Amino acid sequence: MAIENGHAVVLQEIDPSKLKITRTPTPSTLPSTTSLPFGIHHSDHMLILSYDPQAGGWSAPEIKPYANISLDPMSSCFQYATSCFEGMKAYLSPTSQPLLFRPEMNMARLASSVSRLSLPPFDTSALLELIKKLVKTEEKWIPRDEQGKALTGYSLYVRPTMIGTKSSLGVGASDKAILYVICSPSGPFFPPVLPSEGKVPGYIKPVKLLTVSEHVRAWPGGTGAHKLALNYSPGFLTQKEAERKGYDQILWLRREGREEVVMEVGAMNFFVALKRDDGDIDIITPPLDGTILPGVTRASILQLIQSDPTLFSSSFSSTTNPTPKLYAHETPLTMSQLDAWHSQHKILEIFGVGTAAIVAPVGATIVVPEYEQGIGPVAAAIRKIILDIQEGRVEWEGWAVGC
């Protein structure tokens, strides 16, 4: 609601019934699955809508051919980084239906990011309805095998983005915005292992981590708990230096007095699996203290473990006998605590989790045992169940939502 000439004006909410679909006259084809690195290709169409209080609120949504966005050089997103986004994946179910994984969690997080940046609010269920229509329109962009069937680990990555478009150099909130959703067909996040590397089938290369506390990803009172564009670029310089030194990702730490607090792994949530004296396993991740991104995969793993400690038993490799129970904990983690557990031989595995990578094992640097598969049995079991749910092979509390 806005005030105009002394009268309250009701501003238009996002209205999916006003959706206009304009199809491209020159559709492209999905690149070969062997050339699908993360986030390079885009599909034929995008969803786009804009907010302008002077124009009455949210515009009629449009699905139209993928195209450039044209903005005033003064635009808020260029000058003051008023941008936020979401990462979602559309998988193909065994019956070839496009599935989104817990998309209402992404919508809620986007709304929270938008609010943190003082961007114009939006109706989350209206946006989700439109995203489902976009995914349905772009269905053929979900990678599949030669029989047209689902291909595990492949998906159509969906990237909702909101940018502030107020044209003013005044340092303040943007009351105008563009909300757009683009799709990118993507293979597994981490590059496949070549046969020449002599690894066992299904080997997943562990991530080599560089611990960093000189540059800090997030801090209490900062924006680390929101999915803002601005949380990422400050890490690029450090990431480049890490790669030059032969590392894959950063383990982001934060100094607190004499301690180094563990926050995240690159753009993933951090998990450690600890052997308990009774043979079962503790799964620990830092709590959502304002410096940690509330990951959908993170929350799902915690909820699955909490629902039933034996849920993952059937997914453990047969060599583990008796199969351990898993127990989940959200506990602040410090490097000295990890070192102590390491010298007590308690650390079974460390892994990062996120929408793009799902579950990625951590190798070297933080010394953890080496596994023939690259990925350890705990991370592998968790990864298997999450993927089974995401790809619609296992139904779990309606988490996989059809489009």
Place this chain on the structure above:
Amino acid sequence: MAIENGHAVVLQEIDPSKLKITRTPTPSTLPSTTSLPFGIHHSDHMLILSYDPQAGGWSAPEIKPYANISLDPMSSCFQYATSCFEGMKAYLSPTSQPLLFRPEMNMARLASSVSRLSLPPFDTSALLELIKKLVKTEEKWIPRDEQGKALTGYSLYVRPTMIGTKSSLGVGASDKAILYVICSPSGPFFPPVLPSEGKVPGYIKPVKLLTVSEHVRAWPGGTGAHKLALNYSPGFLTQKEAERKGYDQILWLRREGREEVVMEVGAMNFFVALKRDDGDIDIITPPLDGTILPGVTRASILQLIQSDPTLFSSSFSSTTNPTPKLYAHETPLTMSQLDAWHSQHKILEIFGVGTAAIVAPVGATIVVPEYEQGIGPVAAAIRKIILDIQEGRVEWEGWAVGC
């Protein structure tokens, strides 16, 4: 230098000799000086150039009609906030020559921001040469009085901006960029006081500050020492809340143990003037510890004071007798220290300094004495000398650079 097919390829640096100027067929006119709020209007032309290693490096620079920028929705600046900028002002000298204030400091800071974001580097003197040409082209956009003479406090605000334009959702540095410079004719940063408010002539309204430590502007290991787009939007929510409560700006604090460390005032550097026992005055600002923007106005004030403690004597109002000497210090400041000085009646004035506001007095909240002019005598003296140098009435070490 890049490597291509095993050969080293020298990439093109910015080359001012390749500048192409295309003048608008429809030039606009400068708005009335009574309607020049900060950062709303733009001049006729912009400077633009782009960097692409695949296209050989920096493109030929162009001064062309002000126009939208068209970008791929995947662009790095939208997705990961790879944007940085500078704020400069072109003043009109008494002989009507456009002057830039210490522009090489802005160029060096932009280069440092670009490096912090892993954006492509550029030749700072080549860019400055081009900016001078742009200012010369836009000369008529510097506000002036009816006789065409300089109008104190008015200027053409110059905003160099660099944005990352790599089209990829991969979380990493952008190897492509657009560098553009736009100009905005601007009146005094703070709105003029109306006659109906019954203030003395030349009254400058003190800024009402809300102290904030729940949201934190910058932190050790963060990006507060660089002029990145991303340092600003996290403050918009807090700024909105402050305005709703009747405050003008935020005093950004950072908790360190039990202390609240003072960082900045809105987008200005923080200065406090303290009465010494000998009648002279200490001018204190926090040191450049990585959380403080290295402001050009900040550095200039410190250098002026350090060059001669009596420099400002002639600018003090005649009521101050004998005129005090000023001594500058870079010292960490905490709220408890300010409170202690306040109860010892030592605090003469608090003010913010920056390119846009120059020198802005702080009133209420942090209790400082009230002055009839709004601005206190120390801040007024500093403001006068800085403006005298910036507007070319006083020559000082070549700080005002002709275009």
